Amino acid sequence: MNKFFQSLFSGDKLVIGIPYGWFILLVAIPLLIVMKISLSEMEATSVSNMISWVDGFPTLKLNFANYQFIFSDALYVKTYISSLKYAVLTTLICLAIGYPFAYFMARSPKHLQPMLLMLIMLPFWTSFLLRIYAWKTLLVSNGVINNILMSLHIIDSPIAMMNNSFSLIIGMVYSYLPFMILPLYANLSKLDLRYLEAAADLGASPFKAFWLITVPLSKAGIIAGSMLVFIPAVGEFVIPELLGGPDTLMIGRVLWDEFFSNNDWPMAAAVAVVMIALILVPMAILNRAEAKLEEAKS
Amino acid sequence: MATAPKSQTENKSEKEVLLRVEGITKIYDGTVKAVDDVSLEVSKGEIFGLLGGSGCGKSTLLRMMAGFERPTKGKIYLAGQDITDVPPYQRPINMMFQSYALFPHLSVWENIAFGLKRDNMPKGEIATRVEEMLSLAQLNKFAQRKPHQLSGGQQQRVALARSLAKRPQLLLLDEPLGALDKKLRETTQLELVNIIEKVGVTCVLVTHDQEEAMTMCSRIAVMAEGYFLQIGEPDTIYEMPNSRQVADFIGNVNMFEGVVDEDEPDHVTINCAECTHYVGHGISGHSGQAVGVALRPEKIMLSKDKPIGKYNWCEGEVVEIVYFGDHTTYHLKTPTGMVIKAQEINNTRDLSCGLTWGDHAYMHWNDLAMVVLTH
Numbered sequence: 131m132n133k134f135f136q137s138l139f140s141g142d143k144l145v146i147g148i149p150y151g152w153f154i155l156l157v158a159i160p161l162l163i164v165m166k167i168s169l170s171e172m173e174a175t176s177v178s179n180m181i182s183w184v185d186g187f188p189t190l191k192l193n194f195a196n197y198q199f200i201f202s203d204a205l206y207v208k209t210y211i212s213s214l215k216y217a218v219l220t221t222l223i224c225l226a227i228g229y230p231f232a233y234f235m236a237r238s239p240k241h242l243q244p245m246l247l248m249l250i251m252l253p254f255w256t257s258f259l260l261r262i263y264a265w266k267t268l269l270v271s272n273g274v275i276n277n278i279l280m281s282l283h284i285i286d287s288p289i290a291m292m293n294n295s296f297s298l299i300i301g302m303v304y305s306y307l308p309f310m311i312l313p314l315y316a317n318l319s320k321l322d323l324r325y326l327e328a329a330a331d332l333g334a335s336p337f338k339a340f341w342l343i344t345v346p347l348s349k350a351g352i353i354a355g356s357m358l359v360f361i362p363a364v365g366e367f368v369i370p371e372l373l374g375g376p377d378t379l380m381i382g383r384v385l386w387d388e389f390f391s392n393n394d395w396p397m398a399a400a401v402a403v404v405m406i407a408l409i410l411v412p413m414a415i416l417n418r419a420e421a422k423l424e425e426a427k428s
Numbered sequence: 429m430a431t432a433p434k435s436q437t438e439n440k441s442e443k444e445v446l447l448r449v450e451g452i453t454k455i456y457d458g459t460v461k462a463v464d465d466v467s468l469e470v471s472k473g474e475i476f477g478l479l480g481g482s483g484c485g486k487s488t489l490l491r492m493m494a495g496f497e498r499p500t501k502g503k504i505y506l507a508g509q510d511i512t513d514v515p516p517y518q519r520p521i522n523m524m525f526q527s528y529a530l531f532p533h534l535s536v537w538e539n540i541a542f543g544l545k546r547d548n549m550p551k552g553e554i555a556t557r558v559e560e561m562l563s564l565a566q567l568n569k570f571a572q573r574k575p576h577q578l579s580g581g582q583q584q585r586v587a588l589a590r591s592l593a594k595r596p597q598l599l600l601l602d603e604p605l606g607a608l609d610k611k612l613r614e615t616t617q618l619e620l621v622n623i624i625e626k627v628g629v630t631c632v633l634v635t636h637d638q639e640e641a642m643t644m645c646s647r648i649a650v651m652a653e654g655y656f657l658q659i660g661e662p663d664t665i666y667e668m669p670n671s672r673q674v675a676d677f678i679g680n681v682n683m684f685e686g687v688v689d690e691d692e693p694d695h696v697t698i699n700c701a702e703c704t705h706y707v708g709h710g711i712s713g714h715s716g717q718a719v720g721v722a723l724r725p726e727k728i729m730l731s732k733d734k735p736i737g738k739y740n741w742c743e744g745e746v747v748e749i750v751y752f753g754d755h756t757t758y759h760l761k762t763p764t765g766m767v768i769k770a771q772e773i774n775n776t777r778d779l780s781c782g783l784t785w786g787d788h789a790y791m792h793w794n795d796l797a798m799v800v801l802t803h
Contacts (some may be wrong), residue, residue: 331521
């Protein structure tokens, strides 16, 4: 018995135990609670008990109605698809803008790089909400951009840029771009330039060398950046709320409505669980690809 | 020290010049002269060595041949064509990189095929050529492996196969054996030369290792501070260095400082503090000139008995004995304070000379053993 406790509290187990404890306490248990709520029924102001006593025996009552409703109701399905669509679009645009950005940062003179990194992080010094509101003043019909274009007589009537998918994508790309650039920069700045010289030596033009050497070797950075953008983008609530419109359906807003407007906690919990499942699938695929890359390196 | 394969250089004058470097200068940041007005010619089929310490400009010169660096001044010609401004990916030159630079995400097969695909070679031909290269480098078993799954020696052979796959007119080798341990280096050296000779490609090799240069190259250029100290065949560089710097850089040498006394067409004598040298040939200097006399350790004989005559010997006390197995190097301190190294081959199993620390001994050498250096 003594030995058992000794091995239980030995140093290495304790070290591994801390992150596991953290994970169980702050991820696994809350997630289980959310799942439990999603399978319960709403009773007036509180959630029903899952286990009730019938004739002295405990009876487990599971309510799958919320899930059935989610998959049968066209609105939910449409919202999930539209959420994924905006998240994928945001990820791709961030990648398209972020990759050249990170590439030139990694290639710029060594003494300039800390300053460039600083500039990438600079927006974080201002409140996120403030920055999203700032976009609002730029994009609205009588906002800065429309006013300038009209005073220059380039357009006659204001362009509708606000409360539609355009403003939503602008806001999402703007907010998530640093999360794409930072891992890509970290990866690209470590690229051994001799590989590019070897490619040139073997007859690859700079353009070919970029596609055949630089891009495949930065795959880990692309995956990390895409994960950092895609995952929060799927569940994004604030940006669609402030910059989106009636047509830009996103699951974060539905979640908010279920919780706070309808006060239907089990339904909201079910929506959240399905969302997690939707994110988990692409994440598992990307994770696997990343693990493969790591394996190839060691 | 082994000598280079002679067969390649014997008919040098008749062979056509493949690479011509004319007055190449490379200046970094407007002030640092990495390569200073260097010219050289490499004949077809030659293995030409650039030998020098770190920072002597040998790598910069090689990188200019490959096209990675633009010379500040001068021209590079390949088979008579000016290639000074041709980008690296359009030069019929391939390079084997220091520590190889194998593409980590591609298999051995794909690494070797990389250059062939860039030439838009038909698929069937690529496969044939890659197989041919794999057999040449004895890599058939490893075709599908990734570079990180190979040992250092195998990676080195992949790098060679990749650089030979396009059948370049000129192969550049940047410290080809630098990343291997000593034992592996010796066997790989010969393997490398065998493969290169089989293919018959002209090579320029950069190394800081004089042994590597001696064994592999048909001619060597000794470089320091951006220019050539001497260009010649390995034995010429070793036995007839043209300056103290070359004599000192290649192998071990004992350097006596003296003044020319008798200056005759068939012999000279040189007075040094330690002894008087009798050199059995004429020199370009004159009587009264201060010169250096370079004497290699292996050309000194040791004995306990005083040699006859007044030339070419001196005495000393054994202060250090360095045993190498096949030979032993004795360090002897002369009455003037100079420490002279003498090398004895251990050709019997009993302890040679019977000399030990603190013993008094005599060193002597014959009248053609030394090189008189005027600068």
